[in-house]
Amino acid sequence: MNVLILGSGGREHAIAWKLRQSARVSKIYCAPGNGGMASVAECVPIKLSEIDRLISFAKEFRIGLTVVGPDDALAAGMVDRFEAEGLRIFGPRQACAQLESSKVFAKEFMQRYGIPTARSANFTDSGEARKFARSMSLPLVIKADGLALGKGVIIAESIEQVDAAIREIMDERRFGDAGRAIVIEECLEGPECSIHALVDGGSYLMFPSAQDHKRALDNDAGLNTGGMGTYSPAPQLTAELEARVRSEVLDRFLEGIRAEGLDFRGMLFPGLMLTADGPKVLEFNCRFGDPETQVLLARLESDLLELLESVIDGTLAKCRPVWAGGAAVCVIAASGGYPGDYVVGKPISGLGEVGDKAIVFHAGTRLEGAGLVTAGGRVFGMTSVGSSLRQARDEAYAALARVSFEGMHFRRDIAEKGLQLA
Ligand code: AMP
Numbered sequence: 490m491n492v493l494i495l496g497s498g499g500r501e502h503a504i505a506w507k508l509r510q511s512a513r514v515s516k517i518y519c520a521p522g523n524g525g526m527a528s529v530a531e532c533v534p535i536k537l538s539e540i541d542r543l544i545s546f547a548k549e550f551r552i553g554l555t556v557v558g559p560d561d562a563l564a565a566g567m568v569d570r571f572e573a574e575g576l577r578i579f580g581p582r583q584a585c586a587q588l589e590s591s592k593v594f595a596k597e598f599m600q601r602y603g604i605p606t607a608r609s610a611n612f613t614d615s616g617e618a619r620k621f622a623r624s625m626s627l628p629l630v631i632k633a634d635g636l637a638l639g640k641g642v643i644i645a646e647s648i649e650q651v652d653a654a655i656r657e658i659m660d661e662r663r664f665g666d667a668g669r670a671i672v673i674e675e676c677l678e679g680p681e682c683s684i685h686a687l688v689d690g691g692s693y694l695m696f697p698s699a700q701d702h703k704r705a706l707d708n709d710a711g712l713n714t715g716g717m718g719t720y721s722p723a724p725q726l727t728a729e730l731e732a733r734v735r736s737e738v739l740d741r742f743l744e745g746i747r748a749e750g751l752d753f754r755g756m757l758f759p760g761l762m763l764t765a766d767g768p769k770v771l772e773f774n775c776r777f778g779d780p781e782t783q784v785l786l787a788r789l790e791s792d793l794l795e796l797l798e799s800v801i802d803g804t805l806a807k808c809r810p811v812w813a814g815g816a817a818v819c820v821i822a823a824s825g826g827y828p829g830d831y832v833v834g835k836p837i838s839g840l841g842e843v844g845d846k847a848i849v850f851h852a853g854t855r856l857e858g859a860g861l862v863t864a865g866g867r868v869f870g871m872t873s874v875g876s877s878l879r880q881a882r883d884e885a886y887a888a889l890a891r892v893s894f895e896g897m898h899f900r901r902d903i904a905e906k907g908l909q910l911a
């Protein structure tokens with residue numbers, strides 16, 4: 490079967506790498522892909538906004554399965570468009586993808602089905618929002634309704650910060666139409682945990698847990714990023730908490746989509762906070778996480794193609810995937826200045842010396858002549874699987890030490906919180 494993967498990050502490289510191991514996959518294309526994926530896929534220069542061209546490509550190259558990586562393609566209705574042409578595609582349709590693309594929609598869904606989440610209120614009028622905020626205790630979390638590249642969430646410690654957040658999001662439309670509405674919610678405390686569960690409309694299959702590191706610098710200092718590294722499993726999610734995630738989040742999610750006639754087929758990735766009152770959902774993502782996918786797929790021993798097809802066919806209940814027993818760690822190497830301004834085009838050296846104890850999943854890289862240069866904020870992820878979290882962590886960092894580019898920065902404390910608990 491020929492497969493087409495849509496996207497260009499480490500997540501898409503990891504999906505391509507894993508599908509390459511499937512005996513039933515003959516050729517993998519990635520649109521638009523990145524400079525480092527050549528060993529597993531052929532990159533096709535078509536943008537994800539060019540849906541007609543992607544559909545023509547899928548027909549011409551006899552694509553048996555298309556896999557959608559990023560949220561904005563799902564929100565734009567990529568899956569609906571492919572399905573209308575009779576093409577097989579993995580990912581939720583637009584109506585279901587609203588669970589990620591509208592925080593107001595997601596909060597109302599959670600409230601209807603008793604899914605634990607922060608107490609909140611929604612506003613389309615900035616004056617009403619300011620009035621409400623004054624009746625609440627600080628800190629408060631202000632969230633733009635729509636997709637904002639992970640930057641539309643502001644934790645406000647003072648009423649001045651609340652007012653500034655409401656002004657920037659709603660009045661000045663810093664994130665465009667994403668700021669037409671906002672959610673204001675209570676600030677929760679506790680470790681964060683990323684849950685991934687495949688959903689086939691009628692049942693779900695939970696993957697092992699992972700923990701992301703959202704802040705740019707060690708000890709969770711600096712600005713929020715797309716994710717600076719991750720590890721799996723997250724020991725913070727004890728067996729008892731995992732049982733609560735199943736019964737209070739995933740079972741109720743299934744009940745909700747059934748009751749609303751939402752035929753959700755794809756990956757559900759709830760971002761959780763493990764509070765003193767139990768797990769609470771911060772947000773629903775409707776896709777694989779990045780960098781979470783880099784550690785999860787590195788640990789997956791079963792055929793990913795079979796899992797993805799079971800989601801589309803509604804036969805997930807028969808799947809029993811096998812996971813590497815130990816742990817995996819991924820450390821992201823980012824361009825100097827990221828998540829602020831950064832320069833690209835820096836030659837990357839040492840990729841040939843990484844060895845066989847780690848896998849490099851490329852993100853912001855581009856081929857230039859015979860070599861690779863940087864082409865984005867998050868440049869690549871270095872992932873190791875080990876029999877223990879410590880071993881995986883040590884091997885990922887040892888491999889990372891062999892690679893360099895001008896301005897490269899990475900966190901030195903990835904998996905540290907997990908190691909303290911292990
Ligand atoms: P979201 O895009 O909703 O996941 O939010 C991005 C990040 O903001 C999360 O990963 C948390 O670190 C933080 N965050 C979101 N909602 C809350 C909340 N209610 N309380 C505390 N932190 C939050």
Ligand code: GLY
Pocket residue numbers: 701715716774777778779780781
């Ligand atoms: N790593 C968080 C995300 O993919 O949204």
